[in-house]
Amino acid sequence: xxTSKKTAIVLSGCGVFDGAEIHEATFTMYAVMKLGGTYDVYxxxxxxxxxxxxLSGDVVPETRNVLVESARISRGKIQxxxxxxxxxxxxxxxxGGFGVAKNLSNLAFRGADCSVNxxxxxxxxxxxxxxxxxxxxxxxxxxxxxxxxxxxxxxxQDEYTAQQITKMGGKHTNTNHGEVVIDKKFKLATTPCYMxxxxxxxxxxxxxxxxxxVFSMIE
Amino acid sequence: xxTSKKTAIVLSGCGVFDGAEIHEATFTMYAVMKLGGTYDVYxxxxxxxxxxxxLSGDVVPETRNVLVESARISRGKIQxxxxxxxxxxxxxxxxGGFGVAKNLSNLAFRGADCSVNxxxxxxxxxxxxxxxxxxxxxxxxxxxxxxxxxxxxxxxQDEYTAQQITKMGGKHTNTNHGEVVIDKKFKLATTPCYMxxxxxxxxxxxxxxxxxxVFSMIE
Numbered sequence: 154x155x156t157s158k159k160t161a162i163v164l165s166g167c168g169v170f171d172g173a174e175i176h177e178a179t180f181t182m183y184a185v186m187k188l189g190g191t192y193d194v195y196x197x198x199x200x201x202x203x204x205x206x207x208l209s210g211d212v213v214p215e216t217r218n219v220l221v222e223s224a225r226i227s228r229g230k231i232q233x234x235x236x237x238x239x240x241x242x243x244x245x246x247x248x249g250g251f252g253v254a255k256n257l258s259n260l261a262f263r264g265a266d267c268s269v270n271x272x273x274x275x276x277x278x279x280x281x282x283x284x285x286x287x288x289x290x291x292x293x294x295x296x297x298x299x300x301x302x303x304x305x306x307x308x309x310q311d312e313y314t315a316q317q318i319t320k321m322g323g324k325h326t327n328t329n330h331g332e333v334v335i336d337k338k339f340k341l342a343t344t345p346c347y348m349x350x351x352x353x354x355x356x357x358x359x360x361x362x363x364x365x366x367v368f369s370m371i372e
Numbered sequence: 373x374x375t376s377k378k379t380a381i382v383l384s385g386c387g388v389f390d391g392a393e394i395h396e397a398t399f400t401m402y403a404v405m406k407l408g409g410t411y412d413v414y415x416x417x418x419x420x421x422x423x424x425x426x427l428s429g430d431v432v433p434e435t436r437n438v439l440v441e442s443a444r445i446s447r448g449k450i451q452x453x454x455x456x457x458x459x460x461x462x463x464x465x466x467x468g469g470f471g472v473a474k475n476l477s478n479l480a481f482r483g484a485d486c487s488v489n490x491x492x493x494x495x496x497x498x499x500x501x502x503x504x505x506x507x508x509x510x511x512x513x514x515x516x517x518x519x520x521x522x523x524x525x526x527x528x529q530d531e532y533t534a535q536q537i538t539k540m541g542g543k544h545t546n547t548n549h550g551e552v553v554i555d556k557k558f559k560l561a562t563t564p565c566y567m568x569x570x571x572x573x574x575x576x577x578x579x580x581x582x583x584x585x586v587f588s589m590i591e
Contacts, residue, residue: 169447176398176402206440220427228395353398353402357406
């Protein structure tokens with residue numbers, strides 16, 4: 154294992170229903186540091202697809218920016234993903250949340266026919282080309298499989314999403330809490346987190362396990 | 373130690389500069405479950421004092437609601453603090469963030485002369501009366517010391533805040549990362565977290581240590 158574990162973490166807003174899942178993002182940051190790495194946080198400077206009132210579940214007539222809201226999770230320390238160059242990092246990680254499927258891609262609306270934000274797609278391709286491992290939590294593995302054709306991933310046990318992954322040319326393996334699927338060819342490590350009915354302990358385990366797997370693939 | 377560790381966690385929004393500090397909130401929830409407890413999350417149904425763009429640091433002309441934004445951290449599972457009755461809980465916990473000093477109180481603007489949200493004041497008083505322990509992280513101990521006259525607390529090493537605590541009749545003890553000050557008389561446990569220059573590992577430690585101290589005082 155390399156001694157350098159410089160990790161780029163990509164967020165998609167702040168809040169499970171319209172942005173990044175906060176616990177998954179927090180425990181990913183924690184796991185990276187706990188395992189001896191460092192992280193920088195990135196997000197795209199784009200409008201959120203929509204804003205959801207997390208108390209009522211209703212869409213509300215507001216506009217929020219993905220980069221600006223993601224900054225809440227990283228305490229203001231964040232950069233525009235257009236500046237992310239994987240040559241300067243050892244690993245790339247995507248926590249989950251609907252923001253991945255609504256802001257970083259349109260997976261939530263178009264399923265297997267989705268497109269991925271051009272910068273997100275660019276950094277995923279760059280990571281694969283440079284053999285830098287990618288970790289993806291929750292729904293993020295489905296987005297990664299849209300970019301990396303033939304990816305072996307898990308999003309837990311959600312049949313519909315598994316079908317979309319298969320349609321995109323990927324291979325889905327069912328998993329339970331904290332389990333990680335490793336794709337050695339593309340250096341991907343994925344884990345279900347809140348794609349399963351989970352509690353916060355499960356999320357901490359999942360984030361730690363997937364980060365360990367990611368770091369084990371750093372050359 | 374009691375076998376029941378039913379904990380009420382009070383949030384103050386979502387984001388360090390105008391609401392609850394996200395890492396402190398997340399690791400408090402985690403620590404409660406990790407130590408065998410359960411939690412319910414509460415927040416006041418009031419407007420935030422203001423909204424800060426966490427990327428630029430600027431105040432922006434938006435209105436957000438403390439309960440609605442706090443729901444982002446708890447994934448929608450949250451209740452109005454007006455419904456919080458400490459008879460049904462074993463412990464009360466306050467993560468930090470500027471929201472504590474701007475939304476739950478006006479400590480950020482009035483220092484030792486601050487007032488505290490009436491429901492927040494009510495549940496703190498009820499907890500003390502019922503001998504239910506209170507845990508407070510970051511700036512929250514200063515708010516608690518406004519309600520509980522004579523409280524022995526820590527907010528780390530911030531001189532100005534320590535002076536305000538003294539003015540309010542409290543006693544401040546300087547602490548470092550992860551250290552906890554216990555006030556046995558009022559059953560308070562406090563820890564500095566991001567009131568010190570801290571990283572996310574320090575926050576996890578602080579939240580775990582203060583929660584252990586809180587649980588050790590459950591009768």
